[in-house]
Amino acid sequence: MEVSFAAACKQAHHALLNFQSGPGIINMEPFNPIRRKEKEKVVFVMGATGTGKSRLSIDLANRFPSEIVNSDKMQVYKGLDIVTNKVTEEEQRGIRHHLLGEIEPDKDFAVEDFRRHASLAVESIVDRNLLPIIVGGSNSFIEALVDDEDFQFRSKYECCFLWVDVSLPVLHSFVSDRVNRMVDAGLVEEVRGIFKPDADYSRGIRKAIGVPEMDQLLRAELAGVNDTETRLRLLGAAIEKIKANTCVLAWRQLSKIHRLQNLLGWYIHRLDATEVFSKLKTSGREADVAWERHVVGPSAAIVRSFLRSEDANRAIAMNPSPAISAKVARTAVAAATR
Template sequence: MMSIQVQPLPSINIPNGGLNMQVLRRQPQKEKVLVVMGATGTGKSRLSIDIATRFPAEIINSDKIQVYEGLDIATNKITEEEQCGIPHHLLGIIQDPASDFTAPAFCNMASLSTRSIVGRGQLPIIVGGSNSYIEALVDDENHEFRSRYECCFLWVDVSLPELHSFVSNRVNRMVAAGMVEEVRNMFDPDADHSRGIRRAIGVPELDRYFKMEPSLDKESRSRLLQEVIDEIKDNTFKLACRQLGKIHRLRNVKGWKLHRLNATEVFRKSGREADEAWEREVAGPSSKIVRRFLYSRGAPDQVYRNARAAAAAMGAAVAAASH
């Protein structure tokens, strides 16, 4: 019997000594998951809604404080009106304010939600500021999430000076909306601020004010309240800086491919101009990224096409050698 040795062809990828037929088996396509990241106040929730109104999607909250029921103002929880009818998961579902919602608990619940959303043919959008929880989910010890899902990461970024100003103004709006009375309604002088929803910025600071309030005159109370509000602003900005540091670590140390969307120009404008800048700088580019992510062929398809072409070339070479 004639022995035929097929050499690697320059235009296709065939291993030396012949083609490994295993590559002809089409690899299963991974399901798609979108992750929206960014420091507090940068517009993550807004972007997730924009995307979910343009693509069939549902949203999974990854903020470890917004997962609790209550303190909607203090935790800056997205309102029902702002949700625009998009299903939200893990948002305000923990009723016990003192329970400890851990990273493993989040990973378990987020994984279940992701499977459920994918099963309905929808795109899961994971969005929130708890980057350590997102990291625990995506880079789990057994690599189960990465083996099951292909992830696309969007990072909404804003320059720190602009973000500092925005955070300060947002806290003022939260106070005007009733944050002080909201926190007062759950005030407990013996509460543990290291667990549960009472870890939320604004609760420990205001609790200190509530404890001292009865012993102060009107002027002193007003002065102390302003000091507490300023402290809330400072602590919120410090949180934003820590979140930004974690994002840089995920990109620069762990090698996550993050699509950075610079929203700074949006924060420098107001009204219609701000909306136009948002569409131009953030929402529009994000939609293009997501469209390519969802509808372009992935690496497994390319491997299959390459293998099929290689098999055809091998068949041609065998046919030519046999004549």
């Protein structure tokens, strides 16, 4: 049974509310048998699709000598730049990006592959005295890297987690508009360029939202269906599916962040970008001001404190009490901004 964009958004919103109101917080930082007095620092930028994670990572990289490691499981592939919402070369503003458009489109890229490639990238970055910023919405990749089986990553690196959050109703509206812009920018033509009737949508880049949804339209074209009304109907249905599936993806990403935070005890700094997105439709300039005030400014203060104080951030990472952790974080940020 097909689910409309509006229905999917409503279901996702209610499901997330139920998720958030579940059992109490259990903070259990995994035991790390190997600890060094000093660790290299790594920053993670997390969030649901469309919340501005890439923008924040680039803004931070222009304030701190950094390179970025992509952790979006679809953006690692070559091609389909519109479908996968890759940052353009201009948007990258000269910041080097690792694992962005590097993997062949038909190749499977699993969590083990990401862990290996990302670990090598992080090691290379810190060896050049730069800050690694890992950014993306594939939280399963991030969890596999940070909480690996033998705790190697946590034994080497101190982690700072930033979460760009936008309220679901506001985000859903933005996502709907973004899909429309993607279609205007050439999404259909991009997918048409890789379409194969016998393609496996469970492998490689063809798993990306925006590809399977176009199947019926492209099959109709291949069969010689020239009726304009039919093609417009199929296109409209495909766009609706893309919006609905993107809404479901956002809910899953947020649910995973809440799980990492509430069940696994990750200390994650939440940056509320709802006001930014609320202003986008009325004033781009006001949205930019809000982005600086609510997202970039606080994030930069957190990262600055994180880079300055090994002991304070270890206390945050290991403290079992969310209330105390929040107090330590506020104290650290205040000290960094004085």
